[in-house]
Amino acid sequence: MTILVIAELSGEGASLKQATLNTLTAAALLATLTDNQIHVLIAGYEAEAAAAAAAKIAGVSKVLLGDAPHLEAGLAENIEATALTIAREYSHILVPATAYGKNIAPRIAARLDVAQISDIVAVVSADTFERPIYAGNAIATVQSIDPIKVITVRTTAFAATAAEGGCAPVEHVAVVVDSGLSHFDSREITKLERPELTAAHIIVSGGRGLGSGENYTRVLEPLADQLGAALGASRAAVDAGFVPNDYQVGQTGKIVAPHLYVAVGISGAIQHLAGMKDSKVIVAINKDPEAPIFGIADYGLIGDLFEAVPAFVDAL
Structure with a gap:
């Protein structure tokens, strides 16, 4: 067959x-x-x-x-x-x-x-x-x-x-007539200037450590712009209202495996790791040296993300 x-x-x-x-x-x-x-x-x-x-x-x-x-x-x-x-x-x-x-x-x-x-x-x-x-x-x-x-x-x-x-x-092939069990009303398609999250080669993700949606935008967008990356987020950041649900990476979000995944202010809850740990290279930035994200990261930086990320942008 x-x-x-x-x-x-x-x-x-x-x-x-x-x-x-x-x-x-x-x-x-x-x-x-x-x-x-x-x-x-x-x-x-x-x-x-x-x-x-x-x-x-x-x-x-x-x-x-x-x-x-x-x-x-x-x-x-x-x-x-x-x-x-x-x-x-x-x-x-x-x-x-x-x-x-x-x-x-x-x-x-x-x-x-x-x-x-x-x-x-x-x-x-x-x-x-x-x-x-x-x-x-x-x-x-x-x-x-x-x-x-x-x-x-x-x-x-x-x-x-x-x-x-x-x-x-x-x-x-033959098409069966409309089942009548459901009806389509409307669709709102988000137009992104960045790559689609599940197809992006580079992803910059932010977590609760960013503190607010304003900080998410101010800190991460310049880095994503420099790298030509898609933006993602942990469930904690989504639940806190920093970004829309479409940004969520994890077991109950989107499963991704980019060439480069930059996790900023993400502690590394098991739910999040399940969605991104197959990334080819993982870079983690977190002030907590015990954060689980460092356990799977290829490169880790222990420090203040509000200082580290702008420094990366300047270096790029």
């Missing part, structure tokens, strides 16, 4: 999100182990451009396009229904472990009467995978005997596959 990847589209549905490319890398590992092909499902409205982009991705054998107005908003009930029309033709169904994927995968698994395998970080074999547990402090190896494996993929654990190099055919 074949492997199916359900693509995540941008809000406008015209392009693929980066998470899809990372998920396809996991699919490619499975394809190598099982000698299977990879199909990609594009479910949206006027999504021909996204389908064409998917057809060019290296390793993709076929693109399946489900195009209908009621798929435009990406409502889970409608995406699930369309995916189920073809789901039983596949041995593995993969989605990114994003809010989008986590909304769809459990519905598909339940309708197929199989167990979902969540948040995998490694592919061991066709039926065995690794996934983090206990906030990332342990890795569980899980094996499934279900005939169809429904899997969510932690995108930070897999590099993005090449967006060019393929030439797959695009085939239209």
Whole structure:
């Protein structure tokens, strides 16, 4: 049987999100182990451009396009229904472990009467995978005997596959009528001048040690500007109202793995570490020498962040 990847589209549905490319890398590992092909499902409205982009991705054998107005908003009930029309033709169904994927995968698994395998970080074999547990402090190896494996993929654990190099055919699939179970009202899309947090190569994050939202802006933004970095925050900083929820990095926020992660005024609670400890290089600035963040940092500076960060900016 074949492997199916359900693509995540941008809000406008015209392009693929980066998470899809990372998920396809996991699919490619499975394809190598099982000698299977990879199909990609594009479910949206006027999504021909996204389908064409998917057809060019290296390793993709076929693109399946489900195009209908009621798929435009990406409502889970409608995406699930369309995916189920073809789901039983596949041995593995993969989605990114994003809010989008986590909304769809459990519905598909339940309708197929199989167990979902969540948040995998490694592919061991066709039926065995690794996934983090206990906030990332342990890795569980899980094996499934279900005939169809429904899997969510932690995108930070897999590099993005090449967006060019393929030439797959695009085939239209039947679309199920609107389920009527949910209704899309509106969407507010935040326009960022900085890189998207989950796709950024460099992230500067602030914690409760900054003291206020004004200090967060005054201290961290100049450093992020110099580095071309995205801005993040600990849950404590978000709960204190320093920054919006979109900035939160951690187990209940966004999972990131940039090339460089700069943690400023972050003590290193286990919840936060679970979301960023896979970063390639971690730099920590904190006045508390006992802060847990120093336990995983590659470089640590014990000192006053209000003096250290401006000094870094000046040096850059």
